[in-house]
Amino acid sequence: MTARIRQFLRKRAEDGPCLVVDLDVVRENYLAFAKALPDTKVFYAVKANPAPEVLALLAALGSSFDAASVTEIEMVLAAGAPADRISFGNTIKKERDVARAYALGVRLYAVDCTAEVDKIARAAPGARVFCRILSDCVGAEWPLSRKFGCEPAMAADVLEHAHRRGLEAYGVSFHVGSQQRNPHAWDRALASAAAVFRECGERGLNLTMVNLGGGFPTKYLKNVPTVKTYGSSIFRALRRHFGNRIPETIIEPGRGMVGNAGVIEAEVVLVSKKSENDDVRWVYLDIGKFGGLAETMDESIRYPIRTPHDGDELAPCVLAGPTCDSADVMYEREPYALPISLEIGDKVLIEGTGAYTATYSSVAFNGFRPLKTYHI
Numbered sequence: 463m464t465a466r467i468r469q470f471l472r473k474r475a476e477d478g479p480c481l482v483v484d485l486d487v488v489r490e491n492y493l494a495f496a497k498a499l500p501d502t503k504v505f506y507a508v509k510a511n512p513a514p515e516v517l518a519l520l521a522a523l524g525s526s527f528d529a530a531s532v533t534e535i536e537m538v539l540a541a542g543a544p545a546d547r548i549s550f551g552n553t554i555k556k557e558r559d560v561a562r563a564y565a566l567g568v569r570l571y572a573v574d575c576t577a578e579v580d581k582i583a584r585a586a587p588g589a590r591v592f593c594r595i596l597s598d599c600v601g602a603e604w605p606l607s608r609k610f611g612c613e614p615a616m617a618a619d620v621l622e623h624a625h626r627r628g629l630e631a632y633g634v635s636f637h638v639g640s641q642q643r644n645p646h647a648w649d650r651a652l653a654s655a656a657a658v659f660r661e662c663g664e665r666g667l668n669l670t671m672v673n674l675g676g677g678f679p680t681k682y683l684k685n686v687p688t689v690k691t692y693g694s695s696i697f698r699a700l701r702r703h704f705g706n707r708i709p710e711t712i713i714e715p716g717r718g719m720v721g722n723a724g725v726i727e728a729e730v731v732l733v734s735k736k737s738e739n740d741d742v743r744w745v746y747l748d749i750g751k752f753g754g755l756a757e758t759m760d761e762s763i764r765y766p767i768r769t770p771h772d773g774d775e776l777a778p779c780v781l782a783g784p785t786c787d788s789a790d791v792m793y794e795r796e797p798y799a800l801p802i803s804l805e806i807g808d809k810v811l812i813e814g815t816g817a818y819t820a821t822y823s824s825v826a827f828n829g830f831r832p833l834k835t836y837h838i
């Protein structure tokens with residue numbers, strides 16, 4: 463929570479939940495990444511928060527961008543960044559979209575198999591490709607599973623295939639899992655990346671780039687290490703696995719760039735019990751899983767919640783959203799402690815909500831409009 467957001471909310475008269483993002487915090491985060499990893503290029507992961515104001519600010523600061531669709535590419539171009547600062551980082555692309563991205567000037571693409579390489583060879587001749595390898599995501603609160611990337615042992619084949627098809631086999635990428643609270647998580651992935659570099663080298667292919675992905679955390683309920691700690695841990699891992707031949711590197715922070723810049727203001731719609739002697743109360747807010755809090759799925763992300771009664775005695779609550787879908791419950795398995803004095807009509811502040819909220823909100827499920835956002 464910043465003074466600017468507090469002041470903005472004090473003046474807001476409109477009804478309904480809203481997200482307020484302080485662009486000064488985004489600027490500070492960008493500068494912290496640039497300082498912590500001075501030889502690394504920053505490619506902001508657009509999906510975390512694609513608001514035009516965020517993209518324009520980062521474009522002006524010199525950031526590059528990781529886009530996952532043609533629409534995201536167009537949004538970045540509209541924000542003033544040239545196409546040579548855009549990576550089409552989704553490993554799952556239609557060939558038509560590769561062709562559209564190529565026509566827009568994008569020359570850097572992610573792949574994780576030979577079929578995707580073939581699409582790029584046809585639709586984006588001569589482009590640079592990097593091969594994404596799987597990572598176990600241990601230590602991440604929002605792991606990314608096996609959906610993206612191939613086994614490291616297959617990566618050299620994919621890159622060699624790209625080279626044969628006239629593409630530039632540029633390097634390797636991975637993602638250690640989102641909200642990665644362990645700064646040493648990059649070590650093992652970098653060991654695998656270095657092995658791919660060696661294998662490619664033996665085949666006469668000299669790779670030049672390692673894409674270190676995202677994963678940099680934002681502070682929710684628990685403290686997280688600083689960006690500086692991540693930077694030095696990553697640098698030591700690069701030295702350990704690449705010696706004096708440290709490759710070009712890029713990072714793709716999403717959550718770590720915008721998460722702590724945003725606060726959602728919501729309202730308590732109902733506080734109730736399921737029976738007279740129930741110890742756990744149900745607290746229903748005017749925002750839920752379909753209104754922007756999708757990352758509470760499986761109770762993965764636990765947001766800090768401020769109330770007007772902080773400091774009063776706490777009691778466990780089930781926290782739920784306003785829609786008529788029974789899946790619209792944020793915290794139940796592990797109830798959330800909120801003040802006993804919390805009442806219907808109280809405004810609550812959900813902190814750390816600058817990433818992965820507004821664009822996850824549904825169009826009008828049950829008639830609840832998408833999350834209103836302000837970037838100040």
Ligand SMILES: *Cc1c(COP(=O)(O)O)cnc(C)c1O
Binds near residue numbers: 551639714
């Ligand atoms: C989502 C995504 C990111 C951003 O991840 P964070 O954990 O939010 O930093 C980076 N790279 C790729 C390829 C992604 O899909």
